[in-house]
Amino acid sequence: MTKTTLRIYDTLTREKQVFEPIDPNNVRLYVCGPTVYDYAHVGNARPVVVFDTLVRVLRHLYPHVTYVRNVTDVDDKINERARQSGEPISEVTKRTHQAYLDDMGALNAAKPDIEPRATDHIPEMIAMCESLIEQGFAYAAEGHVLFSVDKYEDYGKFSRRDRKEMIAGARVEVAPYKKDPADFVLWKPSDDDTPGWESPWGRGRPGWHIECSAMSTRYLGENFDIHGGGQDLVFPHHENEIAQSCCANQGSSYAKYWMHNGHLMVEGEKMSKSLGNFVTVHDLLENWPGEAIRLAMLGTHYHQPINWTEDNLRQAKEALDRFYTALRQTPDVRPENVPVPASVLNALCDDLNTPLAIAEFHELVTELNKATKKYDKAEAKGRVLAAAELLGILENDPEDWFTGSADEDEAAEIDDLIAQRAEAKKNRDFATADKIRNDLIARGILLEDFKEGTSWKRV
Ligand SMILES: [Zn+2]
Incomplete structure (x- = not known):
């Protein structure tokens, strides 16, 4: 038993x-x-x-x-x-x-x-x-x-x-x-x-x-x-x-x-073709990652009616950005056999209380972000991954989540610009470093500086 x-x-x-x-x-x-x-x-x-x-x-x-x-x-x-x-x-x-x-x-x-x-x-x-x-x-x-x-x-x-x-x-x-x-x-x-x-x-x-x-x-x-x-x-x-x-x-x-x-419901109304608010998953996937759709759905307890809004989708996407950022900052941390944390498991075992499970999941990500010692990081990351598997999220590669549609040439070009910027900063040429950063922002690419180095994502 x-x-x-x-x-x-x-x-x-x-x-x-x-x-x-x-x-x-x-x-x-x-x-x-x-x-x-x-x-x-x-x-x-x-x-x-x-x-x-x-x-x-x-x-x-x-x-x-x-x-x-x-x-x-x-x-x-x-x-x-x-x-x-x-x-x-x-x-x-x-x-x-x-x-x-x-x-x-x-x-x-x-x-x-x-x-x-x-x-x-x-x-x-x-x-x-x-x-x-x-x-x-x-x-x-x-x-x-x-x-x-x-x-x-x-x-x-x-x-x-x-x-x-x-x-x-x-x-x-x-x-x-x-x-x-x-x-x-x-x-x-x-x-x-x-x-x-x-x-x-x-x-x-x-x-x-x-x-x-x-x-x-x-x-x-x-x-x-x-x-x-x-x-x-x-x-x-x-x-x-x-x-x-x-x-x-x-x-x-x-x-x-x-x-x-x-x-x-869709934006507070019954979904129907005649109201023009008929949303297919196929269409949604054109603009949103599948995991954002899933997380937005799990944000409401299954037994309750759900009000499907663009706002909820955006919030789910932002939450996933936060989760993937935590994973992205710990690429070398490889946890082993960490059990699913009781906080998330107990929430799900209570009639599939997914809103509570997601709130608890945010806590696990906060713990991962706060962890400094190598062992603590591995434990915290293991807890995040085990809970994610139960919720059916974070199945993408963290790098792909942010860089998504980049082809190899573009990714190589951006990596090259990141290297040039690092070199410029080393030489205290902040004008060049800022220009590289701003040119990329104009292209919809945001650089993020972490202890381990710089990564990028589309915004
Ligand atoms: Zn049936």
Whole structure:
């Protein structure tokens, strides 16, 4: 058993719970992944960064973690996008999924251990539909398979909604084949222009909810530890996943803990294409380092709504400049096996309190800046690096962080000017030294003098 206790706020019980894995030798986590038809926006990136941080903490505490995140590659939005662009559906999903991985990778979010694609698991979904029909929880009607909500007495318990809210939330269309307006689709028919698979109910395709139930069971078993996603998935998506899985797999209680991140606003407003404040990660990465986006996101506790502002991004970038400056000034200090400081670990283990962890991290950097003896510096730097790994930051080379886009010729030229300036200063020719410095500032390059020598960065 590990000494540090992880506590997480569990949506099912609406309480902070001590995390006790079903099998401490294999902690199992499922997070709802993207529907791949367009670039991910910052709201899509939030659960990715939050659950990547959780996985880092879990991997620190337990010997083995299995992290599954699905890819929804069959969906009406994808079909519509392919129709508009004339591209084959498989091209749209392949291209968009790769862009998603690239963008999330730039935020230092590691790829999950398993990324199942919905279209590779149609037989499992059909089998689950058949099992639900056999047990009387679902029925087939006009090429559809529907889940019969009144057959599952706990329906609505998870999201704590009453029937009226559920019907409103289900956005019911006029569907004469439904026995009850709250019944939801497990399988639906496809026309000739829409992707479809042969099934006992004719050619069709799965509903979205059944995908996650089928794929989580396939890779993590009927019971696993944590199910995560954005708060907007609590109803109907997660309510329906629970209904499907608990009814298909009798005796199963599905996920033991449920974690949901809060929603995201942009400059105080709901993000929407019509308001013109729709921010994709792809666009943000044009102007900001991925680590700044990540740190800005972790600056708000995951459970709270986040207000995404340029100001927060700038502050995160400045904080990273400070962290990288501390590393840059200690290039020769190579710490060994320094454990993660309790201050940061305890903050993260308290329901992933990243704002507190970041505040504690600033303290560690201050200690590194203050350290003078070689041993103290090594200890302090080791603590900074160990904590950074848990937060998923400082993965760049400190030199590259500041000099970034310099090509070799430019870097060599700047190094040469720094040498000329040092020579001028040695000769007490301060006019020349100042001119070199000011010419570089005019080019957006700032020289910084440290005990160990002079380095430069773009400003
Ligand atoms: Zn899901």
